[in-house]
Amino acid sequence: MRTWCFLALLVGVTATNSTRHLATVGQCSSAEDNVDYWGNDVAGQAVGSASACCDLCGANNQCAISVYTGGMCYLKSGRGARSTKQGAVALPKPSSPYPTEANTDYWGNDFDAKTATSVGECATYCAANSQCVVSVLTGSTCYLKNKLGAKSVNNGATAIRVGGNTATSCTQQANTDYYGNDIGSTKPSSASGCCADCAANAQCLVAVYTGGTCWLKNKVGGSSYNNGAVAVFSGRAPVPATGGSSVPFQNLKAQYKYPIKGGGTYNMVTNYQSCARQSQRSDSSIGPLSEQVSMIFRGPMYIFGISVFQPSGGNWNRVSSWTPQQSNNLVFMNNLNPNKYNNQPPQGYAQADGMGFSETPVQFGGWLRDASDPSNIFGGPGIATGAEVNIMQPSKCSATGGCLGVFDQKYGLNGWGGSKIFVVKAIMYGSGLPAIWMLNAQVMRANQYGCNCRGMADPGGCGELDIAEAIPNGGNNLATHYYYLNTHPSPGHDTWTTRPTSRAATFVTILDEASGTIKVMHFTDDDYDKFFDTNALSNDAVNAMISR
Structure with missing residues (x-):
């Protein structure tokens, strides 16, 4: 214990020995007897008991742990070197002022x-x-x-x-500026620091971090695209959905909307080892893809970004996103889990290049090599190359419940259920048979190329939506088809759009139960960055895309 700082510490203390902080009294239950932690002192005071010392720490925002020894209470900002000190009691801060x-x-x-x-x-x-x-x-x-x-x-x-x-408690909008209403500026090192500066100013409703400057604003003006700028909302004002109804239809290359013909049944897998099944009914306006889904990607392809939106509170909010640099509520999987050789589901986490199996989530790098099988004139999955991956949410079915069909306790993950919009920015290049498609998540949790609820071709079982698929002898065209339930043929179009080979494309997939809409759309590469890379899409924007 450093007794030389006794007087200085006394000067910094404002609480008295009689102060009672009822939220903390008697709650230092993790006390360590005969223990001291060296240094990191922020204050000290003479008190009558370890309980009073506990109270004193609870009332000081800088205190993480206190040490009571010889009638003195030393408040510390952290744990230094641990040592034995007879009669001393180390008392970690008892409770949190935060949720x-x-x-x-x-x-x-x-x-x-x-x-x-x-x-x-x-x-x-x-x-x-x-x-x-x-x-x-x-x-x-x-x-x-x-x-x-x-x-x-x-x-x-x-x-x-x-x-x-902390600044990151703010809601952030990438590449977004809000015009005017500046009340000051600061020079933080990041958008997170900009948010902290806004949160510290009672007048600040939104701030924009651009070029190293944080512009504090007392009103939310009109929004505009500003490459590299980050708008941060401190929580004092509602966050507007960007884009409004100004969908960039001038850049729409192609679209295809599916007619839906009512409900039906499919064969849900109930036991993986025996491939036992039972009939499962689906009456959703969008068929079985109203259930949890996964999106699958086959190379050659480079993926720049993925965003998933779902309706909530008057907007379609982004619930998952990915770039090669970071992921939010989204993980990449493949079918290379070695447990598949022991008659277990083949899903596991994908390596950064999609080429191998990992026991834990890995940040995917974006590039998928050609996964076509040269020995199969019809292309085939080429899963031996590992350059075919799918996305899921990180949460496990075993922890959340609610997953249909069979699933592995460790690698059986949740997909996205209900209404949803998937937006993908990708380039496919000119070789191989690249593809983007969607499957009922039950298929991935069982075996995509074995026992599952989908089957092959017609009937469509629990559902497959081909979004942008290069097919044999299709030239530069991309196909879309929807296979669903056991009684409907697959509608679709073999040449709905063309393969993006020199510039990336933005592919939008809309699955909306309220309107009964299943639709695929092809926008340009810039549209992802300028319109779809946002925390929310307005209902007006989504309705405009549905009705287009």
Whole structure:
């Protein structure tokens, strides 16, 4: 214990020994007897008990842990070197002033980890770091995270949403500016810092970070595209959906809308090893693709971006997204899990190039090599190359419930159910048989090329939507087809659009139960960046695309 700083510490203390902080009294249950932690002192005061020391730490925003020894309470911002000190009691901060979620984890985005034995201590470490949005206490480890990843159940873990102290608690809109209404500017190093500056100014409703400058604004003006700019909303004003109804129809290359002919049944797999099945009814206006789906990609192809939108609160909000640099609520899978040789489902996490199996999620790099099978004149999946991948949500069926059909406990993941819009920016080049298509997630969780609820060709079973598929002898054309249920032939078009070989394309797939719409659209590459790379699409925009 560094007793030389006793007087200086006393000067910095404002609480008195008689102060009672009822939220923390008696809650330092993780106390360590005969233990001291060296250094990191932020204040000190003479108190009458370890319980009073616990209270003192709970009332100080800088305090993560306190040490009570010899009638003195030393408040510390973190744990230094641990040592034995007879009579000393180390007391981690008892409670958090921030919202907590029991048995909850947020996947990924860790940038630091610290030892902590209480929720309050873990919360303090997050609050003290400008990068930290949420921390998760698991056992005695506090994981600091700079983004909210996919939420999952983790028994015993506690997530602490610090949020308001950090810029990344703001909602961000990429490549977006809001005209006028500037009340000041700052020079932070990132959009996250810009959000912190806006949150710290009571007049600031939105800020725009561009060129190293953060422009604080007291009104939300008209939005416009500004490459590289980031608009950040502090939570004081609702976040408008970008784009409005101004869909870039002037750049629409092609579209195809499907007629839907009512409900029916398919054969749902109930046991993987025996491939036992039972009849499952679907009466949705969009057929069985109203159930959870996955999107599949076959090379040669480079993918620049993926966004998934679902309706909520008057807009279609982006629920998942991916670029080669980062992922949000989206993971890449393939069919290369070696457990498939033991009569288990072949799904597993894909390596960065899509070429191999990983036991844990890996950030996919964007490039898929040619997956065509040269020995098969009809193309074939070429899955031995591994250059065929699919996307799912990170949450496990075993944790969330609600997944139809069979699934592996570890690699059986959720897809996207209900109404949804998938937007993909990709280039396909001129060789091979690249393709983008959608399958009922049950197919992926069982075996895409074995026992599943889809089958082959007609009947369509639990559903397949070919979105942009190069077919044998199709030249530069791309096909679309929808196979669904056991009684309907597959409508579609073999030449609905052309393959993007010199510039990327933006492919939009709309599955809307309210209007009974299944539709594919082909926009230009810039349209992804300027219109679809956003946190929300307005209902006007979606309705305009549906009715076009």
